[in-house]
Amino acid sequence: MINHGLFRGSAPFEGLTPDTEDVLVVPDGRVDVDVNKRLANTLSRLLPPPPRIETSVPAPQHSQRSSWSVKLNIVIQVVGSRGDVQPFIALGNALQKYGHRVRLATHNVFKDFATKSNLEFFPIGGDPAELMAYMVKNPGLIPSTKSLRDGEIQRKRIMVGEMLEGCWKSCIMPDPQTDKPFVADAIIANPPSFAHVHCAQALGVPVHLMFTMPWSSTKSFPHPLTNLKYSNTDPKLGNYLSYGIVDFLTWQGIGSTVNKWRVETLDLEPVSVSDGPFLLDTLKVPFTYCWSPSLIPKPLDWPSHIDVCGFFFRDPPSYTPSPELRDFLAAGPAPVYIGFGSIVIERPEEMTAILLAAIKITSVRAIISKGWSELGGEELPNVLYLGDCPHEWLFQQVKAVVHHGGAGTTACGLYNGKPTTIVPFFGDQPFWGAMVHAAGAGPAPINHKALNSKILAEAIEYCLTPEALAAARALSEKMINESGVEAAVKSFHANLPLQSLQCDLIPDRPAAWTYKNGGNVLKLSKLAIAVLSSHTKLSSKNITSHESRPIYIQTTRWEPITAISSASLATVGDLANNAVGVFVKPYEEYKKRRPEDSKHTSLAEQNLPSSSTSSEEQLATVKCEESESLHGKAVNNQKAKKEGSGTAGAMIRASATGFGNVLFGLSKGALVDIPVAAADGMRSVPQMYNHQAAADYGKVTDWKSGTTVAGKTFAHGMYEGFTDIFKETYKGKQKEGAAGVAKGLGKGLVSMTMKTSAGAVGLVAYPAQGICKSIYTAVKSTTRKRIEDAKTAEGNWLIKREVGNNLDQALLCAEFKNSMKG
Structure with a gap:
């Protein structure tokens, strides 16, 4: 269990100053909240009361079901950087082993990343590089004055709207490459994709959120994007309220865009301002957190539909190092890795100078990853500037790592037992820096704005101590015995409504339609309806779209x-x-x-040459054209x-x-x-x-x-x-x-x-x-008809695909007739 005092004493959570406002932004971009003030007091009345902390962790729900037979169309919606996408590549591959058809819906630039991992890909738009650059300049929830002045907020709203549209299309549109029909039977998403629960409501299918940072209210620690001033208030209450405050501020930024999209695209009613921020809690949407319970155990006040399953690691990719990299590694002691991945740094040359100066102070050998910022500078014999290289392979070759603190990069470093220095830029990165420091596997995180060569050199030297190495190796030994991806798949299956999801005639297919005739009611899959429609006379008035998990959003009233x-x-x-x-x-x-x-x-x-010496022939031609044009104008005027x-x-x-x-x-x-x-x-x-x-x-x-x-x-x-x-x-x-x-x-x-x-x-x-x-x-009814048309199209495609397979269509029709008699 993480004690709240950790956050008050750790470097990234220091700097609390008394202010007269409810919410301020501290230098690292997190929201500085005084829980004694009006905003927090109001939220304490609006939010449900904090749950009582249990004496033991609730049993994981996924322990109740070890197998799964229904083959689903699953769309995974992810917004973020490559580090955000990579864990879901591993998850998608694990889901495929159960026979599921998996589509990864994310930014267009990750198409090759998905397809080379044998996942279907659907582009949702949005530019992750632009998002990263914006987040570096605006690391918190409240944008800077410069961003407001430069019109960046409106551009981000447009981008959010584009991604919402893309996420919805990913649920019902055919594959862009093969034109294979696809209608989602379930949705997995990370919270910043924002479309998840709304798409699930339109389709009536289960939704499951997975994320690399805390997003569910708990008394154990505050939201990573907040910086709490506790004063005389119970810190546990402050921790709990911080999640509601972040949800509230987030909805203020995107609520109008989401509601416009709900009404105009999904044909759903808008969500009220009092309910929009807290939908996930109200609807009890299942959550799976992708971090090691050895690093952060599951809080005691999280209910059974929230799991902590372990970091998601993909199968190590096949990689052959370049001769330059191979020779550098063989030329001396193991180097230190330094890289900031997909972070877009405003002045990369200044950052490179700091890194090189720290390397000279410590006399270490170093690999500097160029990343999206294209870091590079002075050529030194003990420094190698490296392009794209899988961390799973590279981190086995180094003695310590210095990076931005993305959850995936942090996990990979600790899994390989490497002491870690985190230089956070925004989001959950300060949180992971605090966690690594609390475990003793690295120094206190260094905000990128405070970074200089002396501070970085001291951090690298700390990572080379026996104490840091022992702490990192202890974490590694625990993490190696965890299977985060497999546990997450079981958590996902455990939260699915099997009874409502299963087709009554083809049990390994998900129900997509409901057939009612008199007192008989059957849940039928897309394939079953397609077969029955081609062999029997089904009345369309008896067939309605089936919702395996309906979602009802009603406005909450207190008095x-x-x-x-x-x-x-x-x-x-x-x-x-x-x-x-x-x-x-x-x-x-x-x-x-x-x-x-x-x-x-x-x-x-318009057409006479500018020269005063133009010929009479040219003038006659122009006059003729003008006469024809005038006739045309007369016709156009009548029109x-x-x-x-x-x-x-x-x-x-x-x-x-x-x-x-x-x-x-x-x-x-x-x-x-x-x-x-x-x-x-x-x-x-x-x-x-x-x-x-x-x-x-x-x-x-x-x-x-x-x-x-x-x-x-x-x-x-x-x-x-x-x-x-x-x-x-x-x-x-x-x-x-x-x-x-x-x-x-x-x-x-x-x-x-x-x-x-x-x-x-x-x-x-x-x-x-x-x-x-x-x-x-x-x-x-437009959206409803689009969904029904998409289901019909997939059913017809499935019939063609099943020709020659083991599906006995005549037997299926006989079972249907017997069910109707029964």
Whole structure:
């Protein structure tokens, strides 16, 4: 267990200064948070209370299932550098051993990396080099003034939007190289890809997040991107709240982009500002952390759907060193490795000078990896500048490593028992520097802005001590016995809903369709439906798209005042946007449709040579062309009049649509959103004093479920409201005697008022909400149809592929008919 004191005493977590603001940015880019201030106090009310720390680590869920038979289409979505992508290459190869079809969706530049590892590849856009350069300049969550001034934030928003679109396409589009159809049955992603849970909601499939840095709330240590000022506050509470603060700030930056994409591309409703930051916690999305439990054990307050499985190592690639590298290694003692990988350094020549000066001070032999910054400088006999070389091979040849602290590079160094100096630039790199230092395998991390030759020389000398070597070797011995990739695969399988996922007729295929006929219901795979459609008469009205793990995102309400206020503000905001559209949309239509400039410039003026000596023949030719042009202009003018009338009509329609949106938004806000918020808020009030979650009466997804929820809310609300007076009074008397009677009576009166009012309001609000959702689903059907078309296309492709294989199509049809009779 990592004690919170480690972070307060370690170099990268020092420098805490009292400030008057809630959130500031410290020099290394992390967010400096005072947990006593308004922001943290607000989040402490919004976030669920920290879980009680158990006396032992919960048993890993993946220990319950050692095998897996259903062959899935799995898309792995990764945003980041090569170091972020490489662990998922190893994971993808491990998943293929179970028969899964694996597609790696990441930046275009990693195509060869994926395909050479025998994984399918799908490009999602985005430039990792640009992202790395931006992160070096803006290492924290809050961008610098220079980045704002230079317009970099808007460019990053555009890039995020591009990657969101790319991630969605990776779920349903055919392979770009082979044109093989593909529809994802499950999604694995790292959190910065951001599209994961939203794509999973649109498809109704499981999603599993995997990452190399802590992203789940815990009391054990703070979020790596925060720098906490504890003051007199319980450090464990501060650690827990730091995750919510990072989530909140992240959503402020990307929330509007994500919601626009949800509405325009996925046909999903936007997520509220109160729920967007905390979706992963609310939905209990499974997490697997790719680090060694020998380095950071699983915190005791993480539930069973969160695992720590070990670092992901791929099979060592086949590598033959160049003669230059081979000769350098053979010429003397083992060198020290120095490299910063995919970090894009602003002034690489200055960094190279620092490295060379430190090498001269220590008199070590060194290999300097050029990396994306193309480090290079003075030629020295004891220094080799090296291009691309697999760390798995190279780190076996060196005595110590100096790098930026990427999780994969850190893992590779420790796995090979090498003392490590970390020079962090951004993100989780300070965190890994602190972990290595705490384990004794390296010095305190050195922020790249504070790096100089003297400090680096001292760090290298520390790495060459027997103590550092012993600590690194001790970690290596533990890590060698771990199988992080295999444990992660088991964790992934354990969190899949096998019963809902499995096809009823072909058990090793995932269900993609639901067939209903009378009382018979079957879950059928893409292949099964394709076979049955070609051999039997299936009515399309009996077939619907199957969701193996539906995701429902509902706005969380705590009490009626804030609920009604937030719903009212949201309604006012929508009204303002729609009101602007009444005027802006017609102008946009005009710009799209306006005819060309009707002003006519004489061709004689345009085409006559500038020389005053032009011939009469040239002038006659130009005049003839001008006459023909004038005739054409006359025809075009008539056409333009028609287009003009069409433009006017389009402008009127656009204005009318905008006005209709205003009326619809006003009606929906007044008759649905605000009443639903009030009912939800009143239902939630009793949990403020009895510490029990409000009763779950189901999800409102259409008019039928809306009516059901309304009936349950009314019936239970009326019954519980009136009986709670007696229950709470009796409980108070049992607990505190006479004083408890008064408290219990007060709680009972509050409960009666809130629950009965919620029942009465909900009787109207929930059916109205269900009707709105039914209308939304009917109108927003484009994405649903695209998914169904993609599933059908893959099923037809599977039939062609299965010809000659062991699939007995006649037997499958017979089993289907027997199931229908049953």
